[in-house]
Amino acid sequence: xxxYEITPFEFDETADLQKYDAWFLDxxxxxxxxxxxxxxxxxxxxxxxxxxxxxKLQLPxxxxxxxxxxxxxxxxxxxxxxDPGEIAAREQVFRKQLEPFIEDYDAVWQKHLDELQGYYGTxxxxxxxxxxxxxxxxxxxxxxxxxxxxWEIHFYFMYVVxxxxxxxxAMMKQMxxxxxxxxxxxxxxxxxxxxxxxxxxKLWEFGKKAQAMGLDSLFMNNPPERVGDxxxxxxxxxxxxxxxxxxxxEDGWRSQRMSEFINPTWIENPAPAYMSVRQFLQKGGDxxxxxxxxxxxxERQRAEKELLDGIPDEQRGWFTKLLRLAQRSGSFSExxxxxxxxxxxxxxxxxxxxxxxxxxxxxxxDRVEDVFFLIPDEIRRVALAPEWHDLRDVVADRRAEWAxxxxxxxxxxxxxxxxxxxxGTLIRSNDPVVLKVVVGSLPVPKPELKADLYGTxxxxxxxxxxARMVMTDADLINVEEGDILVAPATYPSWTAVFALLGGxxxxxxxxxxxxxxxxxxxxxxxxxxxxxxxxxxxDGMRIRVDGNMGTVTILND
Amino acid sequence: xxxxxxxxxxxxxxxxxxxxxxxxxxxxxxxxxGLPVPPGFALTVDAYTRFMNETGAAGEVRAYVAAxxxxxxxxxERHSRHVRKIVENHELPEDMKLDVSxxxxxxxxxxxxxxxxxxxxxxxxASMPGAMETYLNVRGDEQVFTKIVEVWGSSFTHQAVAYxxxxxxxxxxxxIGVAVMKVVNAKxxxxxxxxxxxxxxxxxxxxxxxxxxxxxxxxxxxxxxxxVIDRTTGEIQSTISTKTECVLPNGNGTSWQAVExxxxxxxxxxxxxxxxxxxxxxxxxxxxxxxxxxxWVFDRDFALPDSLRVVQTRxxxxxxxxxxxxxxxxxxxxxxxxxxxxx
Numbered sequence: 026x027x028x029y030e031i032t033p034f035e036f037d038e039t040a041d042l043q044k045y046d047a048w049f050l051d052x053x054x055x056x057x058x059x060x061x062x063x064x065x066x067x068x069x070x071x072x073x074x075x076x077x078x079x080x081k082l083q084l085p086x087x088x089x090x091x092x093x094x095x096x097x098x099x100x101x102x103x104x105x106x107x108d109p110g111e112i113a114a115r116e117q118v119f120r121k122q123l124e125p126f127i128e129d130y131d132a133v134w135q136k137h138l139d140e141l142q143g144y145y146g147t148x149x150x151x152x153x154x155x156x157x158x159x160x161x162x163x164x165x166x167x168x169x170x171x172x173x174x175x176w177e178i179h180f181y182f183m184y185v186v187x188x189x190x191x192x193x194x195a196m197m198k199q200m201x202x203x204x205x206x207x208x209x210x211x212x213x214x215x216x217x218x219x220x221x222x223x224x225x226x227k228l229w230e231f232g233k234k235a236q237a238m239g240l241d242s243l244f245m246n247n248p249p250e251r252v253g254d255x256x257x258x259x260x261x262x263x264x265x266x267x268x269x270x271x272x273x274x275e276d277g278w279r280s281q282r283m284s285e286f287i288n289p290t291w292i293e294n295p296a297p298a299y300m301s302v303r304q305f306l307q308k309g310g311d312x313x314x315x316x317x318x319x320x321x322x323x324e325r326q327r328a329e330k331e332l333l334d335g336i337p338d339e340q341r342g343w344f345t346k347l348l349r350l351a352q353r354s355g356s357f358s359e360x361x362x363x364x365x366x367x368x369x370x371x372x373x374x375x376x377x378x379x380x381x382x383x384x385x386x387x388x389x390x391d392r393v394e395d396v397f398f399l400i401p402d403e404i405r406r407v408a409l410a411p412e413w414h415d416l417r418d419v420v421a422d423r424r425a426e427w428a429x430x431x432x433x434x435x436x437x438x439x440x441x442x443x444x445x446x447x448x449g450t451l452i453r454s455n456d457p458v459v460l461k462v463v464v465g466s467l468p469v470p471k472p473e474l475k476a477d478l479y480g481t482x483x484x485x486x487x488x489x490x491x492a493r494m495v496m497t498d499a500d501l502i503n504v505e506e507g508d509i510l511v512a513p514a515t516y517p518s519w520t521a522v523f524a525l526l527g528g529x530x531x532x533x534x535x536x537x538x539x540x541x542x543x544x545x546x547x548x549x550x551x552x553x554x555x556x557x558x559x560x561x562x563x564d565g566m567r568i569r570v571d572g573n574m575g576t577v578t579i580l581n582d
Numbered sequence: 583x584x585x586x587x588x589x590x591x592x593x594x595x596x597x598x599x600x601x602x603x604x605x606x607x608x609x610x611x612x613x614x615x616g617l618p619v620p621p622g623f624a625l626t627v628d629a630y631t632r633f634m635n636e637t638g639a640a641g642e643v644r645a646y647v648a649a650x651x652x653x654x655x656x657x658x659e660r661h662s663r664h665v666r667k668i669v670e671n672h673e674l675p676e677d678m679k680l681d682v683s684x685x686x687x688x689x690x691x692x693x694x695x696x697x698x699x700x701x702x703x704x705x706x707x708a709s710m711p712g713a714m715e716t717y718l719n720v721r722g723d724e725q726v727f728t729k730i731v732e733v734w735g736s737s738f739t740h741q742a743v744a745y746x747x748x749x750x751x752x753x754x755x756x757x758i759g760v761a762v763m764k765v766v767n768a769k770x771x772x773x774x775x776x777x778x779x780x781x782x783x784x785x786x787x788x789x790x791x792x793x794x795x796x797x798x799x800x801x802x803x804x805x806x807x808x809x810v811i812d813r814t815t816g817e818i819q820s821t822i823s824t825k826t827e828c829v830l831p832n833g834n835g836t837s838w839q840a841v842e843x844x845x846x847x848x849x850x851x852x853x854x855x856x857x858x859x860x861x862x863x864x865x866x867x868x869x870x871x872x873x874x875x876x877x878w879v880f881d882r883d884f885a886l887p888d889s890l891r892v893v894q895t896r897x898x899x900x901x902x903x904x905x906x907x908x909x910x911x912x913x914x915x916x917x918x919x920x921x922x923x924x925x
Binding site for chain 1: 783
């Protein structure tokens with residue numbers, strides 16, 4: 026059978042460089058390269074969600090982003106609105122669209138969260154094993170529809186929330202001369218609970234429970250992959266597991282890589298969750314984050330009061346509103362990963378794994394994971410009479426391609442202008458999502474500081490310690506208390522490890538990136554956007570991380 | 583009389599009001615504070631007395647006033663008109679003319695224009711708004727001499743006389759100062775608030791402007807150009823309106839006149855000029871220690887930054903504790919102006 030292109034959005038070197046000067050690789054989400062199924066879903070639904078939100082809000086400056094798929098990498102170009110008349114007309118609607126967010130952000134968020142949780146409930150309740158192929162096909166379509174809706178909501182919020190955050194940054198700078206490299210800036214934004222931290226807290230409690238039940242050495246002395254089997258072998262272990270499975274049925278809808286379907290969820294393979302439990306046991310003591318949050322909360326209230334006392338009565342009203350909204354921005358930025366991307370992708374994966382099992386049983390392909398090398402239309406084609414089809418060749422071709430993609434890094438930009446020029450265009454779009462997630466603020470080398478790496482401040486403070494390279498999940502097990510994590514970026518499922526860390530250095534990131542937000546909540550220094558941290562720093566080196574200056578210094582090899 | 587009777591504004595201060603009257607003292611105070619008021623000089627109140635005595639006008643006025651019933655004098659305008667005529671029938675004495683001519687010549691030299699149009703304004707020791715005359719576009723020695731005398735005569739307008747009568751002041755002897763100052767050759771003018779009046783945001787400054795003289799903005803008869811300037815970033819948000827009419831000098835006064843078609847939809851203030859206004863407002867705010875509401879004008883006869891002149895400044899009134907709805911709208915305004923726009 027012929028291998029079709031994955032999507033009509035395959036990058037076309039000739040056609041796609043006519044309208045656009047340049048396409049940027051989404052390095053945060055599409056490195057390493059996506060499987061065809063995930064690439065298909067991202068290019069279709071994430072792209073749709075951005076355009077839908079930009080249209081719904083009538084964003085004055087942008088109609089979302091166009092996306093192309095190139096060797097498993099997502100490439101984006103901003104659809105800038107240029108015509109002043111069109112901008113003015115869009116502004117009028119946009120003003121109205123902003124009102125509900127400003128009047129009652131929490132109500133707007135809750136309404137959309139309720140909507141999504143309704144879909145989650147329905148999809149989770151679906152019994153895959155007893156479903157007919159017709160029912161399972163419908164279930165898959167429902168999961169895709171959820172995926173599409175999730176992206177609409179995702180950007181409906183993100184375009185507003187990140188814009189508010191940018192305004193807050195600008196006002197703090199103008200009114201108080203405080204920018205986001207200052208500890209004072211973060212003091213007024215930190216110390217809030219959110220779903221990600223609630224999950225961490227439960228994991229910490231399971232650690233305490235394991236200790237009380239005499240299971241702690243089992244966690245500490247065995248690789249996380251074996252912990253499940255070993256727990257099954259004792260009475261105490263089975264009791265612990267029963268509770269843990271209940272926890273997972275609610276909060277385990279996540280896999281280690283947020284933007285992929287191919288990695289198992291915690292429900293399927295709880296090893297990463299066991300890893301987190303182990304990290305908390307290793308750390309010992311109380312739940313640091315909770316104590317830290319109480320401290321940060323009290324400090325925040327003091328800082329808020331100081332800030333508000335320092336401005337004239339007339340300004341206090343709107344500034345307080347802006348401050349509250351900016352605080353929500355931080356929470357949204359972190360929490361949405363759990364409620365939106367991770368949860369939805371886990372449910373889509375569940376439906377696809379259901380099909381993978383059936384197609385293997387029918388002899389269409391050999392392995393359940395092969396389903397991630399198909400596209401939805403290929404499943405639809407074979408779904409109702411699978412025994413008449415064979416997709417092994419398609420899967421084999423695509424698997425080979427996928428393996429080849431991973432061998433050779435995708436270029437950060439494809440274009441007919443220089444990277445600087447293309448970056449200039451991107452920055453001039455002033456698109457909040459571009460600036461906060463994709464570009465980040467570019468580090469300014471300060472030679473007078475005589476550091477080895479110059480980045481931007483994610484979380485203030487200074488720390489010295491041993492560098493621990495974490496390129497993938499598998500490396501997390503090597504982290505010991507006080508280590509400084511050095512990584513390309515950190516991911517939502519890694520939060521528990523922050524309890525052990527002295528500091529963090531990441532190659533890329535902006536002030537609303539995961540590493541920055543979690544680092545601030547744990548009160549540890551984070552330096553971001555050093556670009557070459559994972560190349561220059563070697564595992565085991567002693568380094569000094571200065572989150573106030575945004576520098577990293579190598580102390581010895 | 584050898585006593586000095588003409589003072590340039592920079593020689594005066596707010597304490598000079600008994601010497602030259604309130605308006606001149608204020609102009610002196612502002613000039614001294616480095617604020618760009620139009621250049622000019624003041625005639626002391628003693629100059630009025632000297633003129634009245636040397637010409638004999640004082641005696642004539644006294645005689646006429648003594649002959650008229652006091653009630654009649656304040657009721658019947660014909661009496662005040664007659665007294666004004668008495669004053670205006672006398673010419674400035676020759677030696678006083680020489681002094682005025684010398685100082686007026688210095689003013690012309692300063693601007694670099696012979697027969698410079700000047701405003702001749704009354705400056706009473708007590709405030710009597712609008713009771714006495716102001717003459718605009720007075721040109722050349724002879725006109726200046728005449729208008730100085732007419733301003734003195736205007737101390738006998740019906741309103742001024744009535745005011746003095748009801749306040750128990752002397753009717754026949756009421757010395758006033760006179761200001762002789764450059765008439766602004768107004769390109770455009772308007773108001774500036776060094777604080778956003780709706781939100782109290784001190785980082786935002788509001789400027790409204792029209793072509794011509796300031797009455798064209800202050801009166802609210804037309805929709806002026808509207809600018810919001812971010813004081814930190816210098817970013818300017820402009821709303822340009824179609825300005826069909828503006829106030830321009832006409833004879834010795836002013837009148838509404840049509841704006842040339844091609845200028846109607848143009849911004850009447852350039853970005854560079856707006857930046858000068860911001861600098862001025864910041865200086866005024868520092869000098870007075872609180873946000874200011876400023877009337878300003880750009881004078882075609884000078885180059886930037888000297889072209890910017892202050893007409894008046896006073897503490898800005900701001901809406902306190904704006905209601906929630908306007909706070910929300912303000913936040914939306916700011917999101918649009920500082921985030922959701924192309925850079």
